[in-house]
Amino acid sequence: MALLYKSDPVRGRRWRALFAEHAPDIEFREWPDIGDPADIHYLLAWQPPAAIATCLPELEVLFATSAGVDQFDVSTLPSTLPVVRMLDPAIEQGMVEYALFGTLWLHRQMYDYTRQQRERTWQAHSLVPAAQRRVGILGLGHLGQAIASQLGSLGFSLSGWSRRPREVDGVTCYAGGETLDRFLADSDILICVLPLTEATRGILNRSLFAKLPAGAALINIGRGEQLVDADLIEALDTGRLSAAVVDVVGEEPPASDHPFWQHERLLLTPHIAAMTQPETAFPVLLDNIRRHQRGEPMNGEVDRRRGY
Numbered sequence: 001m002a003l004l005y006k007s008d009p010v011r012g013r014r015w016r017a018l019f020a021e022h023a024p025d026i027e028f029r030e031w032p033d034i035g036d037p038a039d040i041h042y043l044l045a046w047q048p049p050a051a052i053a054t055c056l057p058e059l060e061v062l063f064a065t066s067a068g069v070d071q072f073d074v075s076t077l078p079s080t081l082p083v084v085r086m087l088d089p090a091i092e093q094g095m096v097e098y099a100l101f102g103t104l105w106l107h108r109q110m111y112d113y114t115r116q117q118r119e120r121t122w123q124a125h126s127l128v129p130a131a132q133r134r135v136g137i138l139g140l141g142h143l144g145q146a147i148a149s150q151l152g153s154l155g156f157s158l159s160g161w162s163r164r165p166r167e168v169d170g171v172t173c174y175a176g177g178e179t180l181d182r183f184l185a186d187s188d189i190l191i192c193v194l195p196l197t198e199a200t201r202g203i204l205n206r207s208l209f210a211k212l213p214a215g216a217a218l219i220n221i222g223r224g225e226q227l228v229d230a231d232l233i234e235a236l237d238t239g240r241l242s243a244a245v246v247d248v249v250g251e252e253p254p255a256s257d258h259p260f261w262q263h264e265r266l267l268l269t270p271h272i273a274a275m276t277q278p279e280t281a282f283p284v285l286l287d288n289i290r291r292h293q294r295g296e297p298m299n300g301e302v303d304r305r306r307g308y
């Protein structure tokens with residue numbers, strides 16, 4: 001019985017060592033050296049191979065190396081194949097760190113100070129206390145809640161929006177489409193951690209920006225396809241939004257003439273907010289494999305109708 005790994009080869013070596021040490025009964029194979037496909041019961045992948053069902057006829061579970069699973073076209077997968085997202089604590093830690101960094105960068109107007117440094121301008125701007133800065137978290141799943149907890153300890157005024165009702169300590173929670181406008185009107189800094197689904201594709205657009213307080217700021221650590229790039233540039237240029245931090249884009253890497261590379265009040269990073277770490281992800285994955293072998297439910301199993 002084998003697991004096929006198809007992701008970053010550097011981390012592949014770490015995954016291989018972990019399997020060899022802790023789960024020698026599971027043979028670790030690395031794409032594209034798949035050997036006899038009939039042995040492969042588990043696939044651990046970032047970008048899946050094309051035609052999974054035909055190239056891996058004995059596949060029992062598809063494990064994502066990532067928290068997001070939008071890269072899998074579930075319509076092409078057998079309807080009985082479980083798809084499991086990665087619940088690596090290192091992903092949560094990375095997302096929290098990045099959200100805190102982005103929030104502080106925006107809150108403390110670092111986009112102005114980096115420009116001023118280049119211009120040799122020594123000029124202070126007024127300092128808004130954290131308690132007066134309203135941070136809105138779009139997506140209140142486990143990542144959104146972990147971000148809220150750390151931002152709360154810095155004293156920010158927090159709200160969050162999710163599709164289904166949630167209760168989170170210290171966070172004003174909004175749920176459902178009809179509450180979105182009220183949530184947006186209260187968000188000086190909007191952090192998007194939504195999963196990509198047909199409902200969230202393009203959600204960060206001109207009409208949403210118009211509902212934020214004037215001069216609000218955006219952090220996108222969800223998926224690039226949720227953001228309409230031209231609408232963000234327009235919002236920054238007209239002053240509707242003051243600044244943005246963007247870690248994910250629809251086309252990665254963006255074309256060399258993409259306006260995000262150049263914009264003075266936009267910080268662009270290459271999809272690094274969080275990275276799965278084999279050492280912390282392995283116990284989570286192995287626990288799920290053992291659960292599956294015992295016929296028990298796995299953690300992080302994707303609801304195919306919801307898409308996350």
Ligand code: GLV
Pocket residue numbers: 065066067068069091274
């Ligand atoms: C990275 O983008 C992830 O989904 O884990």
